[in-house]
Amino acid sequence: MELPIDHFRLLGVSPATDGQTVLRTLQQRLDRAPDQGFTHETLQARADLLRNSADLLSDDRHRTAYEAELTALSAEGEGGQSAIPALEIPNSKEVGGLLLLLEAGQAQEAFEKASRGLQPPQAPALGSSREADLALLAGLACQGAAEDYRQQRRYEAAARVLQQGLQLLQRMGQQPEQRRRLDLALEALLPYRVLDLLSRDLSASLERNEGLQLLEQLVRRRGGLEGESDAAFPASEFQPFFKQIRQFLTAQEQVDLFSRWAEAGSPLADFLASIALTASGFAQRKPERLQAAYGRLAGSGQAGVEPFLACQLLLLGQIEPAQALFEQGADPALRQWANEQGEEPLAGLCAYCRDWLEREVLPGFRDIEADPDLEAWFADRDVQAYVEQQDRKRARSAPLHPPEAAAGAGAGTPSTQSSLDAMPLWPGDPLASGLAAPSQPGQSGALSEPLQPEEDEDDWPDLALGWPNLHWQDLQLAERWAQLRTSAAELLAQPPSWVLPLAVAVTLGGVGVGGWLALRPKPERGQPIPVLPAPDGTVQTGAKPSPAATGAPKAAASPGAGAPGAPAPTPAPPAPRNLPLTVAKPSSAQLRSLLEAWLAAKAAVLAGATPEHPLEQLARSALVGNVESQRRENASRGESETVTAEVRDFSVTSQTPQRIEAEVTLRYSDARKDANGKLIASTPEGERRNTYVFARDGQTWHLAAFRASR
Incomplete structure (x- = not known):
């Protein structure tokens, strides 16, 4: 039998080791025989092989000849020939030689040879000591090889070795303790295998499908996304893992996975499925997917998701229902933030929707790279055609009155509603089924029979003749598109994306949306999403962000603060300090x-x-409150803070009657000291570029927000 190893590695010495060191190493190896349960026969064979190597390497003449052979083999290898050093050993010492191969770090080779030794025609006699030793060696070598692959991050290769070892030992009915260890090692590899397989190229469909199956197996083992049945993989480890995994999944893969898990009763999966549908629908300009996302999230009956539903309705062109839902679900802080985005209520909802798309919806998909461009969305012909088609279907199933008809209908006539008002806010709404409410006497333009929503408009060639109000409805649609595109193009030309007051204090069937936020991937741009609107433009998370991250200089004007050698600041033009x-x-x-x-x-x-x-x-009050809070915090700790900043350049970049933005260059530094005057922390003087936003509140202009310039 040949062992793929030389005498130096077998004994565990280097080619430069002298004869005396060789003998000392031999004695140490003999004194430290493996204690895993090998028979005396195998341990004796191991000792004999070690002595043979030591005898050769401690004899100068034999060692010189052997080194010459190794040199010749090495030269053959450089010439392109396969030349691997090998030792010939008797078959009677096979197990002892494989044990030494394992000890030398060649676990994979030891496992392969042990496996062949257990297969016919080389299989040992049943119940023999050789069979027991080979089975034990195969288990140990299998575990060692898997660990080697794991260290190399070749997780699937490690899993294959473990599976082969388990099959071998199960077939033989040997080594129950070794089988248990291999089982545990294979289970521990499951998350790494999922990551390995799903991170492969999209063209590797077989491997990716196997990764998806393993992911479902992992989630089932946990008892679902919210489960805690897997003690070896607690939520504190599962959430970061899942956050990383999502980045390797396509939007459709996420839709399919989360939909199946939602059917099994997972409210968090229902929420994630809606997010995936929204992302793919927006990126691919497929509003029908957004409609499905809205229906899924609304149908879940969860409380507190109204702001998200409002964004979906807005993207579907349903302005009034979207605004109503937003007002219904937004907390006071969110409503205040939205009101500060512009004079029109739609401006705040559009700004919120854009940041929701950018930070919470579009990141985290392998096949989606889209900007949250609302103007492009509303300008898309497919989007407009779909929304208008849905409006016509809803209009057929509900009475429709033009303003003129309502004015002359008399005292008992119901109030006027456009087709927008017929948008079902929840699936339980009678209009959600697509059936019309019963006709009421005196309702002009009411259809005599309810229509099913799947009926196509092509089935109604004479609709214009039988429905005199169609022209008025078309005017309403045109006005709506103009309103949406105006809000997207003008009000969001410079969106305030540095603050996202996301109302996340939501409970989804006992699982907070905070769980979803923990599972989402970290956005590539910007900071983590704050729970409430962050006054002063800073991000309120568990860890205090650095000034560079927030772009919020805690500074005061201080003349002469420029650094030596710095460019001279742009002189401020004379201006009256008539404030406010x-x-x-x-x-x-x-x-x-x-x-x-x-x-x-x-x-x-x-x-x-x-x-x-x-x-x-x-x-504005948000910025003022932040400064006052910071002052109180300093006072409670007995600390003092000195900040300086000098406006070196000021340039207005956009201006409307209610909102002005300016790019500003500052020289900034700060220092914090304790009660004894000892310096605690400081920021060295340096240059910063920020964008400042000024807003007109009534007759007075206030600083409204700021962010680090991109």
């Missing part, structure tokens, strides 16, 4: 003065002094 700022169209100089006054007042408050101008005259 109430002119209808402020100049760039006036806005710069307002910003400098805010920075100075903010620094004064943080330093414990009285500002020249009250904070309320300069910024």
Whole structure:
């Protein structure tokens, strides 16, 4: 029998080891014989082979000749020939040789040879000591080879070795303890195998399908996404794993998986399926998928998902129902944030929808790379055609009155409703089935029979003749598209994406949406989503973000703060410091003065002094509250904070009657000291670029928000 190893590696010494060290190493190896349960015969064979190697390597003449042979083999290998050092050993010492091969770190080779030794025609006699030793060796070598592959991150190769070892030992009915260990090792590999298989190229369909099956097996073992049945894989480990796995799944794979898990009773899977449908529908311009996503989420009956449903309805062109749902489900902080996005209520909903798409919906899919461009969505012909078709179907199943008809209908006539009002907010709504409400006397334009929603408009060639109000409805649709595109193009030209006041205090069948947020992948852009709107533009998460991450300089105007050798700041144009700022169209100089006054007042408050101008005259309540909270926190710890900033460049980038944005370059630094004046932390002076947003509240301009410039 040949062993793929040389005398040096068999004994465990290097080619540079002298004869005396060889003999000492031999004695150590003999004294440390394996104790896993091998028979005396196998251990004796091991000792004999070790002595043979030591005898050769401690004899100068024999060692010189052997090294010459190894050199010749190496030269043959360089010439392209296969030349591997090997040792010839008697068959009677087979198990001892394989044991030494395993000890030398060649577990895979030891396992393969042990497996062949247990197969006919080389299979040992049943119940013999050789059979027991080979089975034990095969189990140990299998486990060692799997661990080697795992260290190399070849998880599927490790699993295949373990499966082969289990099949071999089960067939022989040998080594129950070894089988148990291999089973445990195989179970521990399951998450890594899923990651290995799903991360492969999309063209590797067989491997990816196997990965999906293993993922379902893993989730079933846990008792579902919300389960805790797998003690070896608790939620604290499963959630980061699943967060990573989702990035390797396509949108359709997620829809299929989550839909099956939702049918098994998982509310979190129902939520994720709706998100996947929304993402694929938006990216592929397939509004029917958004309609399915809305129906799934609304049909789940979960409380607190109204803001998400409002976004889906908005994308389906249903403005009034979307606004109603948003108002119904948004908490006061979210409503306040939405009101600050523009004069029109639709502006806040569009801004919220855009950030929801960007941060919560579109990330986390292998095959989706889309921007949350609402203007492009509303301008898409397929989207418009679908929404208008759905409007016509709903209109057939409900009475429709033009404003003129309602005005002359008399006292008993129901109030006017457009086709938008017929949009079912929940599947339990009578209109959700597509059947019309019973006709009422005096209702002009009511259809005499209910229509099924699947009936196509082509079945009604004479609709215009039998329905005199069709032209009025078309006008309503045209007005709606104009309204949506105006909001997307003008109000969201520079969206306030640095703040997302997502109402996530939601319970989904006992599983908080926070569970979904934990399972979602980290967005590639921006910061993690705060639970409530973050005043002052900072991200409120468990860990305090760095100033560079938030782009929120805790600074005050301080002349002469520039670093040595830095470019000279752009001189501020002369401007009156008449504050509060109430002119209808402020100049760039006036806005710069307002910003400098805010920075100075903010620094004064943080330093414990009285500002020249009250904070309320300069910024909105969210920013003022954040500064006051920071001051109180410093005071409670007995700390003081000194911040400086100098406006070096100020440039207005967009301006409307109610909202102005400016790109600003600052020189910034800060320092925090304890009660004894000892420096705790500081930020070295450096240059920053921020975008500041000013908003007009009534007659007064305030600083509304800011973010780090991209």
